[in-house]
Amino acid sequence: MAVTFEVIHKDIAGRVGKLKAGEKQIKTPALLPVVNPHLQIIPPADMKKMGVEGIITNAYIFSKSEEFRNQALERGLHDVLNFDGLIMTDSGSFQMSVYGSVDITNEETLSFQRDIGSDIWVPLDIPTHPDTPREEVIEQMEITMARMKEAKEIFGDDAPISGPVQGAVFEDLRESAGRRVSEMGFTYCPVGAVVPLMESYRYRELVDVIIAAKKGLSAGACVHLFGAGHPSMFALAAACGCDVFDSAAYALYAKDGRYITTSGTLKLDEMSELPCACPICRSHTVEELKKSPEKQKLLAMHNLSVTMAEISRVRAAIQDGTLFELVDERCRAHPKLLDGYRRLLERMGEIELHDRASKRRFFYRGSESCKRPEVTNYHKMVSRITLSPEVLISAGGPVPSRFKEVIEFKPPFGALPYELAETFPAGQAEIPSWDEDMVNCGIRGLKLLFETNPDTKVTISTTEKWKDIFTREFPGFEVFT
Ligand code: GUN
Ligand code: ZN
Numbered sequence: 001m002a003v004t005f006e007v008i009h010k011d012i013a014g015r016v017g018k019l020k021a022g023e024k025q026i027k028t029p030a031l032l033p034v035v036n037p038h039l040q041i042i043p044p045a046d047m048k049k050m051g052v053e054g055i056i057t058n059a060y061i062f063s064k065s066e067e068f069r070n071q072a073l074e075r076g077l078h079d080v081l082n083f084d085g086l087i088m089t090d091s092g093s094f095q096m097s098v099y100g101s102v103d104i105t106n107e108e109t110l111s112f113q114r115d116i117g118s119d120i121w122v123p124l125d126i127p128t129h130p131d132t133p134r135e136e137v138i139e140q141m142e143i144t145m146a147r148m149k150e151a152k153e154i155f156g157d158d159a160p161i162s163g164p165v166q167g168a169v170f171e172d173l174r175e176s177a178g179r180r181v182s183e184m185g186f187t188y189c190p191v192g193a194v195v196p197l198m199e200s201y202r203y204r205e206l207v208d209v210i211i212a213a214k215k216g217l218s219a220g221a222c223v224h225l226f227g228a229g230h231p232s233m234f235a236l237a238a239a240c241g242c243d244v245f246d247s248a249a250y251a252l253y254a255k256d257g258r259y260i261t262t263s264g265t266l267k268l269d270e271m272s273e274l275p276c277a278c279p280i281c282r283s284h285t286v287e288e289l290k291k292s293p294e295k296q297k298l299l300a301m302h303n304l305s306v307t308m309a310e311i312s313r314v315r316a317a318i319q320d321g322t323l324f325e326l327v328d329e330r331c332r333a334h335p336k337l338l339d340g341y342r343r344l345l346e347r348m349g350e351i352e353l354h355d356r357a358s359k360r361r362f363f364y365r366g367s368e369s370c371k372r373p374e375v376t377n378y379h380k381m382v383s384r385i386t387l388s389p390e391v392l393i394s395a396g397g398p399v400p401s402r403f404k405e406v407i408e409f410k411p412p413f414g415a416l417p418y419e420l421a422e423t424f425p426a427g428q429a430e431i432p433s434w435d436e437d438m439v440n441c442g443i444r445g446l447k448l449l450f451e452t453n454p455d456t457k458v459t460i461s462t463t464e465k466w467k468d469i470f471t472r473e474f475p476g477f478e479v480f481t
Contacts, residue, residue, distance in 0.1 A: 002157070002159075003019070003120060005187055011323040011359070013241035017243060019222050019244070021088075021160050024119050026053035027315065028243040029242070029314050029315055030054055031229070031244075032088055033251075034058075041300045042304060047304065048085060050301075054085050056088040059112055059113045062077075063109070073115055077116045086120070087118055089120070089121060089122065091110075091121075091124045092124060097127040097129070104124070106150055110123060110151055123151045123163075123164070125148075125192055126141075127192050128141065130196050140166065152185065157185055162224070165191050165192060169209060171209070171211075175215045178217040178221075181221075189223055191224070191226060193226070194227065194228070206340060207340045210225070211347055214351070230249055234314050235314055235330045236340050236341060238314045238318065239324075261275070262310050264334065268289065274302075276306060280301050280305070320359075327344070328365045361429075363430050364412065364429060369412065375441065375445075382414055387407075389456060389457060390456065391407055391456055391459070393459070394407065397463055398481075409460075459480070462480075467479060
């Protein structure tokens with residue numbers, strides 16, 4: 001019965017893994033589309049054909065529905081929804097956060113989730129709004145913790161119960177919540193109450209919240225980001241260490257006439273083309289789609305296709321070791337996403353431990369790339385090299401034969417001794433024509449190397465364009481062109 005998680009590939013703090021809940025198994029990162037039993041715009045059986053391995057539905061809605069309650073209790077959730085993949089159920093917590101209270105207890109919702117055959121259950125956690133004062137956040141967190149403890153006591157260690165991590169925007173609280181959830185033995189851990197952050201594009205804080213929760217959680221925990229469903233942010237969230245997403249965005253946006261792309265959402269009424277390869281977009285013109293009586297369903301299908309394709313792309317990028325490139329690309333779509341990406345780069349020192357040592361490539365994509373851990377690690381590593389008494393740093397200028405040791409300058413890394421010329425990252429990095437950020441970053445790497453070789457006589461050969469920078473940064477060395 002228990003939920004288990006196995007990590008297969010890693011990139012940044014992202015993982016490709018296998019999540020097992022009872023008999024069901026899904027690949028992660030995964031998106032669980034939200035299914036509302038009353039409004040099944042896309043029947044779950046059709047979702048399966050679109051690559052959906054798991055869905056999430058709301059146990060509270062089932063328990064309050066005359067139509068569905070008994071059906072689910074008698075036939076089980078999988079039969080009622082006609083879906084044989086993984087089904088996770090949420091408790092009434094979300095309703096509680098919207099309406100203030102719900103008329104069920106923690107034990108009641110968990111028993112109900114068990115009785116309808118859900119594969120992953122959620123206790124009655126309190127989704128504390130990000131802007132709640134600290135004292136209140138602590139009070140609510142303690143209630144959530146007590147309910148998780150109660151869940152373990154009543155249903156046992158093997159029950160497939162998730163352990164939500166709350167704590168609003170207080171990083172120490174998120175971290176301690178994560179630690180306590182892991183100590184209690186939960187392996188499936190949703191990071192909760194982040195919807196308001198995402199709705200107002202507070203991606204910088206979102207990155208902080210996820211990193212804090214991950215610090216407390218054990219490395220083997222499967223991390224679910226509650227309510228995250230826009231494909232523009234999957235790469236960033238996965239890079240921070242999130243494994244599962246769930247969202248109703250595909251359906252809510254469709255209801256609103258909105259068309260999801262990986263770089264943002266468009267209003268169908270304002271579109272002149274359907275820039276997508278999914279079956280809906282290839283078999284309709286934009287005018288046909290606008291006028292179709294099935295518009296909402298077709299839009300939902302497009303939205304879900306795009307979302308699922310992005311999840312595949314994220315998994316592939318993690319497996320290939322190109323997640324940084326994908327994050328970089330996606331986070332150009334909105335300045336606030338760029339803020340989130342920059343925050344991740346600022347905090348790389350704290351999560352680098354999860355990153356892999358060798359990747360397929362390093363593409364320089366502007367100044368953000370200077371902050372990638374491959375660069376910082378290279379700077380640390382290269383300073384261990386011992387130089388000859390006299391070297392020429394070849395930074396684009398002529399290389400006279402009188403120098404016995406010639407070392408290439410490769411920004412943003414710095415010195416690239418020929419022994420490392422074929423190795424990752426510096427030897428395999430693809431860089432465009434130099435820019436100032438890149439050269440300054442490379443110079444920082446050079447300085448670290450020279451600090452550990454103070455007796456080496458250094459000469460630098462460069463071009464007119466970069467001569468002033470080198471002369472200014474290395475006043476003691478000869479710089480020629
Ligand atoms: N859905 C979105 N956020 C949350 C949360 O924090 N807790 C629960 N149970 N469901 C959610
Ligand atoms: Zn499409």
